[in-house]
Amino acid sequence: MKSRTTFYTALTYAAGLLFLAVFIGPILWFLALAIRPAETAFAMPPQLTFEPTFDAFRHILVDPGTNAPQLVNSLIVAIGAVLLNLPFSVPAAYALSRFKLRGKKNIMLWYLGLLMAPPIAFLIPYFVLITRIGLQGSYFSMVLVLQTLTIPFSVWLMKSFIDEVPAELEEAARVDGARWYTIMWRITLPIVRPGIIVTSMFAFVFAWNNAAFPLVLSSRSTATLPIGTLGYFATSGVTWNYIAAAAVLAMIPPMIIFLVFDRYVVRGLTFGSVKG
Amino acid sequence: MHATTLRSPPALAPVRRGFVRRNLPYFLIAPSVIMLLALIAYPLLFALKSSFYFWNLQVGPQPLAFVGFDNYVQALNAFDFRAALTNTLILSILGTAIEFSLGLAIALVLLKALPGMNVVRALLILPTTIAPIVVGFLFRYLYDPGGGLVTWVLQSLALPVPAEGILGSPSTALAAILFVDIWQWTPFFAIVLYASLLAVPDEIIEAARLDRASAWTILMRIKLPLIRRTAIIIVMLRFMQIFNTFDTVLVLTRGGPGTSTRTLGYSLYEQGLVNFNVGLVSAQTWIAVLIVNIIVALYVFFAFRNEEW
Numbered sequence: 004m005k006s007r008t009t010f011y012t013a014l015t016y017a018a019g020l021l022f023l024a025v026f027i028g029p030i031l032w033f034l035a036l037a038i039r040p041a042e043t044a045f046a047m048p049p050q051l052t053f054e055p056t057f058d059a060f061r062h063i064l065v066d067p068g069t070n071a072p073q074l075v076n077s078l079i080v081a082i083g084a085v086l087l088n089l090p091f092s093v094p095a096a097y098a099l100s101r102f103k104l105r106g107k108k109n110i111m112l113w114y115l116g117l118l119m120a121p122p123i124a125f126l127i128p129y130f131v132l133i134t135r136i137g138l139q140g141s142y143f144s145m146v147l148v149l150q151t152l153t154i155p156f157s158v159w160l161m162k163s164f165i166d167e168v169p170a171e172l173e174e175a176a177r178v179d180g181a182r183w184y185t186i187m188w189r190i191t192l193p194i195v196r197p198g199i200i201v202t203s204m205f206a207f208v209f210a211w212n213n214a215a216f217p218l219v220l221s222s223r224s225t226a227t228l229p230i231g232t233l234g235y236f237a238t239s240g241v242t243w244n245y246i247a248a249a250a251v252l253a254m255i256p257p258m259i260i261f262l263v264f265d266r267y268v269v270r271g272l273t274f275g276s277v278k279g
Numbered sequence: 280m281h282a283t284t285l286r287s288p289p290a291l292a293p294v295r296r297g298f299v300r301r302n303l304p305y306f307l308i309a310p311s312v313i314m315l316l317a318l319i320a321y322p323l324l325f326a327l328k329s330s331f332y333f334w335n336l337q338v339g340p341q342p343l344a345f346v347g348f349d350n351y352v353q354a355l356n357a358f359d360f361r362a363a364l365t366n367t368l369i370l371s372i373l374g375t376a377i378e379f380s381l382g383l384a385i386a387l388v389l390l391k392a393l394p395g396m397n398v399v400r401a402l403l404i405l406p407t408t409i410a411p412i413v414v415g416f417l418f419r420y421l422y423d424p425g426g427g428l429v430t431w432v433l434q435s436l437a438l439p440v441p442a443e444g445i446l447g448s449p450s451t452a453l454a455a456i457l458f459v460d461i462w463q464w465t466p467f468f469a470i471v472l473y474a475s476l477l478a479v480p481d482e483i484i485e486a487a488r489l490d491r492a493s494a495w496t497i498l499m500r501i502k503l504p505l506i507r508r509t510a511i512i513i514v515m516l517r518f519m520q521i522f523n524t525f526d527t528v529l530v531l532t533r534g535g536p537g538t539s540t541r542t543l544g545y546s547l548y549e550q551g552l553v554n555f556n557v558g559l560v561s562a563q564t565w566i567a568v569l570i571v572n573i574i575v576a577l578y579v580f581f582a583f584r585n586e587e588w
Contacts, residue, residue: 011391018388019399026406026466032428033417045426091311098307110308112579117315119519119575123544124564127551128322151318154311183303212410214526219552229412229526236416236530243420250413257408265401269474272407272467273513 030254037247044243059248063231073231074252076142077211080227083146084210085203088153093199095154096161097187101173111162114155115274122151126219133220140222148216153206156274160205163275164198165191201267208257228253323568329561336555350562360563362538363546364570366453370542371521374460375514381461382468387498389473400473407467415530418459422446422531446532449539456540459527464517471513475506511582515575522571543567 036044038055064074099107129148130139138144168191176186192199214229221230228249235245261268299306330350332342354360389400406414421429424444433440441448445455479502487497503510525544528534534541534549547567551560 012393015388015391015393015396019396022385022388022403023399026462027402029417029421029428029462030405030409033420036420044420045423047426047431049426049428049431091314094307095311098304102304104304110312114315116575117319118516119523119571120319121523121544121547121564121567121571123523123525123547123551124326124567125319125322126548127557127560127564128325130552131325131557132321148318150314154315158311183300208408212408212413214410214412229410232413232416233530246416247420250416253413254409257410258405261404261408262401265404268404269471273471273509274516 033247034251034254036243037251039244039247041242041244059244060252062245063248063252073226073228073249076221076225077227077229077253079142080145080149080217080225081207081210083142084149084153085206087146088150088157088206089199089203091150092154092157092202093161093192094187096158096165097191099158100162100165101170101191111159114158117151117155118274120151122215125151126215129216130219139220140225142225144220145216145225145227146210148220149210149213152209152213156209157202157206159274160202160271161195161198161275163270164195164202168194201264201271204260204264205271208260211253211257326561326564329557330565332558334556334558336557342558346558350558351566354559354562354566359538359541360546363534363541363543366539366541367522367524367543369453370457370460370524371518374457374464374521375518377457377461378465378468378517379510379514381465383472385465385469386473386476389469390476400470403466404470405466406463407470409463411463411524411526412530414459414463415527418455418462418527419446419531422455443536447536449536452532452536452540456524456528456531459531460521460524464520467517468513471509472506475509476502479505515578515582518578519571519575522574 032049035053037059038057039053040056043050043053064072098104099111104110125148129144133139133144172190172194173186176190181189211227212229214227214233217225217227217230218233221227226234231249232246232253235242235249264271329342331345331347333344333346333349334342385403389396389403409417418429421427422445424430424440424442424447430440430445433445441451445451483501483505484497487501492500523544524542525548528540528542528545529548532540534545543563547560547563550556550563
């Protein structure tokens with residue numbers, strides 16, 4: 004019996020290592036590409052050791068040349084998307100959590116349904132509209148259009164956080180004569196501040212990782228990091244170390260956010276439907 | 280009498296409730312709904328109208344002629360659009376099924392609470408955090424016929440690799456795209472299923488074990504039914520996401536070779552943003568939207584039939 008348990012323990016650890024090799028190995032290999040001397044990128048057999056070089060990062064960050072600072076653009080768009088998102092989604096989430104509503108289930112499902120719309124299908128209309136009103140290439144057009152993803156998602160996630168604030172706290176304030184907006188502003192929102200932060204972080208990641216909207220709506224000077232990688236891909240031959248450097252810059256913030264907010268990741272990924 | 284009046288606080292007995300107060304929840308929800316309607320309804324109506332016109336931005340800035348349902352007929356008769364439909368259905372059905380099964384298997388391994396496994400669990404989510412377009416580049420590098428890691432591993436194992444590369448051969452390209460999606464999203468299923476399985480009360484499992492139920496029976500009869508609701512939602516969301524796959528295809532194969540990896544998402548991109556064939560792409564959009572809605576409606580109807588929201 005003892006050896007049987009030991010066997011299963013060993014098997015479990017072997018499985019764990021296999022998971023890491025399959026799912027994390029490729030990421031590490033790609034991270035290495037960014038600091039590899041270009042000529043070793045496709046060496047056969049693959050070279051594990053090399054003299055690291057930071058030329059690609061220097062090219063991307065310090066000396067972008069004709070390419071605009073895509074890192075800054077990505078930050079502006081993602082932070083803008085979060086800031087525009089909150090005033091729309093937080094009140095809606097508060098109402099859906101705190102009030103009895105006719106058709107509440109339908110409203111919730113409607114938000115969910117929007118997340119399933121094919122974003123690519125909307126790009127031509129957005130492209131035509133944005134060009135007509137002269138906003139093409141602006142940060143605002145990207146931030147605005149991203150709301151189709153971030154608002155529905157944030158409403159669901161915020162609602163699951165507000166649901167957890169005990170109604171008694173609000174009742175007590177109501178007995179003391181506080182108005183609903185005082186209650187929301189002074190009591191509920193401060194309590195769910197972690198929820199607001201987590202929701203913002205997820206909205207940030209969605210906006211940061213989105214490539215479809217900037218692909219059409221950005222200009223050369225407002226291109227975000229994912230578009231930057233596409234740019235390095237298209238220009239004269241494939242400059243793999245530049246692609247990798249831009250891609251690594253694009254990968255790091257979402258990774259950090261997901262690892263830091265580990266506790267809330269499940270809830271975010273399932274739009275709050277699993278309390279985690 | 281006098282005492283009773285004093286004891287009841289005014290806030291508990293609001294005699295007059297104004298129009299705003301009565302409809303307050305709707306006023307709070309309205310801004311988000313109006314914003315979303317504006318962002319969604321415009322493209323849908325725009326596409327509906329354009330789908331009945333011959334309109335190509337390369338030919339002219341305005342719609343050229345009313346053509347009725349010609350765009351729909353053309354789309355449905357086009358070989359490449361039908362190939363895109365087939366590929367998309369293959370990808371989304373196989374992808375969701377494989378990711379769910381593998382994810383569940385991994386979740387069950389993670390549940391064996393051994394020291395150090397929580398580190399594995401925390402790291403496992405990383406593929407899911409990466410932008411699809413970046414994942415596309417990652418695998419383009421790994422699949423490269425002249426020195427990519429995957430190619431090298433396959434060759435080292437003496438497995439056949441097509442001469443034109445994994446992505447260059449019609450027989451392997453779609454499978455390669457499917458593999459990329461599985462790599463990125465299996466961890467998502469694993470983590471979510473792991474978390475919901477953790478929430479299954481131990482007592483139920485213990486009771487079943489005392490009744491000498493096998494591990495398989497416990498999984499199928501107790502654990503899975505208890506996480507049913509979560510499973511329903513993530514399967515639906517994932518199916519829709521794969522159905523709309525576009526970024527990875529753009530980077531990995533551009534739908535090729537031939538039409539072997541063409542997806543609906545990529546088809547919409549090419550017709551709309553490369554060929555600027557607004558009329559045709561609008562018809563394709565509506566066909567896609569209708570298919571998606573039918574699938575989701577059927578799924579919601581059957582899956583949520585016995586669910587309480």
